[in-house]
Amino acid sequence: MLFWCAILSIFHYPAASVAKSTSFHSTALKPGKVEMGINQRFRYEYLDEFNIKKYGTGHDDNVLLSRTQPYLRYTISRGPSVFLQGQDSRFWFSDDIDKEDYIQGCPYYNEFDLHQAYLEWRTIAETPFGFKAGRQSVGYGDTRIFGPGGWGNVGRHLWDAGIVYYETKNIKFDFIYGKKIFYDWDRFDEDHYDYHAYGMYVQTKPLTDHTLDFFYAVKDSDSGISEDDEFTVQTAGFYGKGKWHQFDYNATAAYQFGDDGKDDIAAYMMHAEVGFTTALRFKPRLAAGYTIGSGDEDPNDDDQGTYDGVFGGVAKYYGRMxxxxxxxxxxxxxxxxxxxxxxxxxxxxxxxxRLAEKKDAWYYCNNKVMRKDETGDSGSDLGEELDMVCKYKINSHLKLMAGYACFFPGYFVENTGTAEDAHWAFTQVIFSF
Structure with a gap:
């Protein structure tokens, strides 16, 4: 009922005038300018037969999510800028999720903490060089390789990192090193995941309306108790997008290699999508796409073929659920x-x-194994999902969003456990001042 009320409210809400800035205060403070603001997001979700931890719960659940992000930015013209941002993430009403179940890293709950605090200087003294250093989110391209994962209530990726920029008219290089933050829901976020990350992202525009990016990323851990705990995952590839008349396209390809304990890594990911925007009323865009993340053909040998999601987001690419x-x-x-x-x-x-390899697992959004049949007899058909999402940007201060999705399990799911249809509905409002 709340979902449909939100849909109706979208159609009846009066449009407001568009403001020039989302900050509630901006003023000159020599030698620069200070800006303060706050982003507040509320989202209600109804989940039937699944939750953030697993599929096949046997019941439904409700959750109300809140995320508050106050921020302050000080910028010197043609000079450096400082950005500070806090974040408070909380939830209510859920019967399935309890923050006490998590020693660290509850995806719904993280008491007020420092979210971002960095110093950035895009072009130092009008040279091609610049930098960004401190606690920060990192996002590039379509966010499949580097992305903050902002749909989640707490967030998917946050870094203590340094980035060196080198930018000319035709090409931009970003050299990255960082350690990923481990969220502690009841104390200051000071712990890191047990690996280092570094890499390079190159952005080019070979033609007008066309973009071609290249990336190389390394996830490296050499601090394991034994050799089996150590890993080095290297990912190289490209991202491209563009448009030509009424057609548009985007594509990402990545190849992974390295070592995970005693296993040799050889994995890949490919995505391609093409769209066509018609000249009809309401400008309908039709699109078709295909994505594959490789799996492990033989889980019992010394080769690992399962694609690792690097540092990317998942929320809108593999179904909204x-x-x-x-x-x-x-x-x-x-x-x-x-x-x-x-x-x-x-x-x-x-x-x-579908599963890319029948003998490998179904990996959930947290990249944990949901189900697996090493014989391969359960087939590869995971199922189908239908998503509908409505967005209404009233002005720069207020955005509404609502949606509904359903999942219909396939042969693999039916043969490995519970196989009920799953449903999800949500309404969301974002205030920015």
Whole structure:
């Protein structure tokens, strides 16, 4: 009922005038300018037969999520800037999730903490060089390789990192080193995951309306108790997007190699999508895409073929319900999106999910094994998902969003455990001042 009320409110809410800035205070403070603001997000979710931890719960659940992000920015013209941001993430009403179940890293709950605090200077003294250093989120391209994962209430990736920029008119290099933050829901976030991350991201524009990026990323741990705990995962590839008349496209490809304990890594990911925006009323865009994240053909040998999601997001790429992570997965997708009027759009997506390798596992959104049949006899058909999402940007201060999704399990799910249809509905509001 709350979902449909939100849909109706979207159509009846009066449009407001657009403001120039989302900050509630901006003023000159020599030699620069100070800006303060706050982003507040509330999201209600109804989940049936699944939750953030697993599929097949046998019941439904409700959760109300809140995320508060106050911030302060001080910028010197043609000079450095300082950005400070806090974050408080909380939830209510859920019967399935209890923050006490998590020693660290509850995905719904993290008491007020320092979220970002960095110093950035894009072009030092008008040279091609610049830097960004401190606690920060990192995102590039379509966020499949580097992305903050901002849909989650707490967030997916946050870094204590340093980035060195080198930028010319035609090309931009970012050299990255960092350690990923481990969220502590009841104390200051000072712990890190047990690996180092470093790499390079290169952005180019070979033609007008076309972008071609290259990336190289390393996830490295050499501090394990034994050799079996150590790993080095290297990922190299490209991301491209562009448009030509009424057509548009985007594509990402990544190849992984390295060592995970005694196993040799050889994995890959490929994604391609093409869209066509018609000249009809409401500008409907039709799109079709295909994504594959490789799996492990033989789990018992010394070769590892399961694609590792690197540091990317998953929320909108493998179904809105977040039942999959992109590892050992193929995803056929079709979409239609319409813009009914300024600021308001509706998008409907259809997904058909299959295992890339029958003997490898179904990996959930947290990249943990959900189900597995090492014999391969359960097949590869995971199921189908249908998503509908409505967005309404009223102005720069207020954004509304609502959606519904359903998952219909396939042969693999039916043969490995509970196989009930799953449903999800949500409403969301974001205030920015």
């Amino acid at each position: 977040n039942l999959f992570s992109g590892s050992n997965l193929t995803n056929w997708q079709t979409s239609i999106a319409v813009k009914l009027y300024k600021g308001f759009s509706i998008c409907v997506d259809y997904h058909w999910f």
